[in-house]
Amino acid sequence: MQRKVVFPNKVLPYLLILPQIAITAVFFFWPAGQAIWMSTLLQDPLGLSVQFVGIENFVTVLKDPAYLETVGRTLLFSVAVTAIAMAPALYLAVMADRVIRGASVYKTILVIPYAIAPAVAGALWLFLFNPSVGIVAYGLRQVGVDWNPRLSGGDAMTLLIIASAWKQIAYNFLFFLAGLQSIPKSLLEAAAIDGASGRRRFWTIVFPLLTPTTFFLLVVNLVYAFFETFGVVHAVTQGGPGKSTEIMIYKVWYDGFIAQDLGRSSAQSVILMAIVIGLTFIQFRYIDRKVHY
DSSP states (O other), rough: OOOOOOOOOHHHHHHHHHHHHHHHIIIHHHHHHHHHHTOOOOOESEEEEEEEOOOOOHHHTTHHHHHHHHHHHHHHHHHHHHHHHHHHHHHHHHHHHOOTTTTHHHHHHHGGGGGHHHHHHHHHHHHHTTTTTOHHHHHHHHHHHHHTTTTTTHHHHHHHHHHHHHHHHHHHHHHHHHHHHTHHHHHHHHHHHHTOOOOHHIIIIIIHHHHHHHHHHHHHHHHEEEEEEEEHHHHHHOOOOOOOOHHHHHHIIIIISSSOOOOHHHHHHHHHHHHHHHHHHHHTTTGGGGOOO
16 A cells, blocks of 8 residues: 655745746846847847847858868867867776775865866866966977967867866766765675676776766866867967967857857857757757766
8 A cells, every 4th residue: 555645835946946947047047048049130239229120130141161170160069178178087087986085085186176266267278278378388399299279270270179178077077986886885895896897897887887877077178178268278379379279169259258249249149049959958868878877
């Protein structure tokens, strides 16, 4: 016989979720709605002349070859940042999980970069790779690499990817470490007794059990690469040289605040939002099937 639990207060559950609903509505749905509405308008920077143009801003943006190049550049940038941020984080989490003496010190040191602001992280790596005084740039010149992110678009994009991924490694490390610590040690001990090597135990037991964490971080890192790397781009390259590092989120800001093209900037932000929603849907629709819960 099963007992049915009845919550006596019918209003309290709605009051408990009201703050979260209010925050989501104010900081997501309202700005998203405003962006969609502004993307259908053609207006001057002061807002004195406003004309409804429908989807004309979207058509103009999607026909612009420079914008299409920015979309492709952003996709490559996001994939690179996600891969570079997740792979070292998993390795560091595995190593930190094995440390016994002084484990808390190692873990604290590895988490510190997450507390650094994106602009500060970008400035740190810009200084390290500075062609004139950067120690990393000096080392590259010693091995024959002509490094100059001020003139080379490839060098600038490489620097941008490294700076963006470095900051996110600490975040991924925390979740991977938590996932590793939740795996029952008895499974690993049984596999070791059966003669499985450390590498085999990792790929057949540990990594499959980490797939929920890996899938979650995959989604979070892609969103981070698309939306939260503006500060790094602005501090490191400002889209240069020659627009070679201008990604979608930076172009939205530049066209809106510098070029004062509010309608097309809003259209770009809606397209960016649609791309991220589409990628997230694909991940949950197809990649989630391979996740072992």
